[in-house]
Each structure stands twice: as C-alpha cells, then as structure tokens.
Amino acid sequence: MSILYLTKKNDEFISFCSCTESLVGDPGQLDCPWCGCGWLFSCTKCRKAFSFAVATEIDKTWEEIAAEDLYSYSKRQATHEEISEWIENMQAMQSEIELGKTYVYLDGVFIATDEENISIEGWYAKHEFEHVPQLAAVTNSEIRKLVLSNPDYWRKNQLSDK
Structure with missing residues (x-):
C-alpha cells in the first residue's frame, strides 16, 4: 500500500x-x-x-x-x-x-511552488508574497538575505501572540 x-x-x-x-x-x-x-x-x-x-x-x-x-x-x-x-x-x-x-x-505551512499572491499566518509570523520566496531565491540570492534568513523580516511580521 x-x-x-x-x-x-x-x-x-x-x-x-x-x-x-x-x-x-x-x-x-x-x-x-x-x-x-x-x-x-x-x-x-x-x-x-x-x-x-x-x-x-x-x-x-x-x-x-x-x-x-x-x-x-x-x-x-x-x-x-x-x-x-x-x-x-x-x-x-x-x-x-x-x-x-x-x-x-x-512557517508551519507547505506551499505549492506554483502558488501566487500568498498570504498566510504561520506559527511565528504573517507572510505576504507575490511568489514563493524559495523559488524566487533560486535566481535572486538577495531574497535569502532580505527575507528568509533575515531576523528583522521575521520580527517585523511576528504575530502579536508570540
């Protein structure tokens, strides 16, 4: 099975x-x-x-x-x-x-890479993207520094109950 x-x-x-x-x-x-x-x-x-x-x-x-x-x-x-x-x-x-x-x-969600206009409340923060950031980061390494690995991005979007 x-x-x-x-x-x-x-x-x-x-x-x-x-x-x-x-x-x-x-x-x-x-x-x-x-x-x-x-x-x-x-x-x-x-x-x-x-x-x-x-x-x-x-x-x-x-x-x-x-x-x-x-x-x-x-x-x-x-x-x-x-x-x-x-x-x-x-x-x-x-x-x-x-x-x-x-x-x-x-942030607690599995997202299809073909999704657009993403808006989710994750476990830690609220996120809004036109395209999946990891996919965009394949061709633009700045996305990793500006968003994914950036503590300031995560803290700025942190949910209030965290």
Missing part, C-alpha cells in the same frame, strides 16, 4: 541532505525561524535541510515514517503516543498536497 508524501525533489537553492530517500520530517521549528527551521524541510533520516519537495507515492506507512523521523531526532524509540501525535500533525500539514506538485515549507 502506498501513501502520498513529500520527498526531496532536487538540490536547488539549499540542500545539505544527500540521502537516497529523503522524506520530509515534522518541522522542528524553533523561535528563530530565520535560521532555516522556519523555511527549510528536514530529512527524516539525516535531519539535514533542503528547499524543495515533491508529492510522491511511496511504499511506506505513516507509522514507519513517524518512527524513522522521531528516532533520528531523539535517538530513541518513539512511544505509541508520540507516533500518533506525529501522524496526526503530518497528515494535517500534508492534507492538501497533490501528486507531482512541488512544495516549499514556510
């Missing part, structure tokens, strides 16, 4: 992961999203970051992916409760992905 899941698409923009199978892990976003934890995917095996993922059918169960991701994060076997919580979170985050589409991660 296969499931629809996000896997690393390529090495464009930023990619530190070189695993042969790079599945998207649960975002471990901290209070410093500009460090990359707020705008990069992490691999379930090596925990290294990458920018672009594609919705693919894979021959694994949600439980297998959860156990892999949680183990690579904590270096211990996850409890049934942790696995259930992980699955619930990731299924919610991936509920609207479409087979073959490319996605980026931004």
Whole structure:
C-alpha cells in the first residue's frame, strides 16, 4: 500500500541532505525561524535541510515514517503516543498536497511552488508574497538575505501572540 508524501525533489537553492530517500520530517521549528527551521524541510533520516519537495507515492506507512523521523531526532524509540501525535500533525500539514506538485515549507505551512499572491499566518509570523520566496531565491540570492534568513523580516511580521 502506498501513501502520498513529500520527498526531496532536487538540490536547488539549499540542500545539505544527500540521502537516497529523503522524506520530509515534522518541522522542528524553533523561535528563530530565520535560521532555516522556519523555511527549510528536514530529512527524516539525516535531519539535514533542503528547499524543495515533491508529492510522491511511496511504499511506506505513516507509522514507519513517524518512527524513522522521531528516532533520528531523539535517538530513541518513539512511544505509541508520540507516533500518533506525529501522524496526526503530518497528515494535517500534508492534507492538501497533490501528486507531482512541488512544495516549499514556510512557517508551519507547505506551499505549492506554483502558488501566487500568498498570504498566510504561520506559527511565528504573517507572510505576504507575490511568489514563493524559495523559488524566487533560486535566481535572486538577495531574497535569502532580505527575507528568509533575515531576523528583522521575521520580527517585523511576528504575530502579536508570540
């Protein structure tokens, strides 16, 4: 039985992961999203970051992916409760992905790279872009400095309850 899941698409923009199978892990976003934890995917095996993922059918169960991701994060076997919580979170985050589409991660949300006029309230901040910033950064490296890695950008747009 296969499931629809996000896997690393390529090495464009930023990619530190070189695993042969790079599945998207649960975002471990901290209070410093500009460090990359707020705008990069992490691999379930090596925990290294990458920018672009594609919705693919894979021959694994949600439980297998959860156990892999949680183990690579904590270096211990996850409890049934942790696995259930992980699955619930990731299924919610991936509920609207479409087979073959490319996605980026931004502040708690998976966004298709073909989306335009993006307006989201993330876990940390409110964001408004004409185009996905990671995609724009492939051809304009200033986007990384001005937006994605910029603490001032994130703090200026920070939600008031943070």
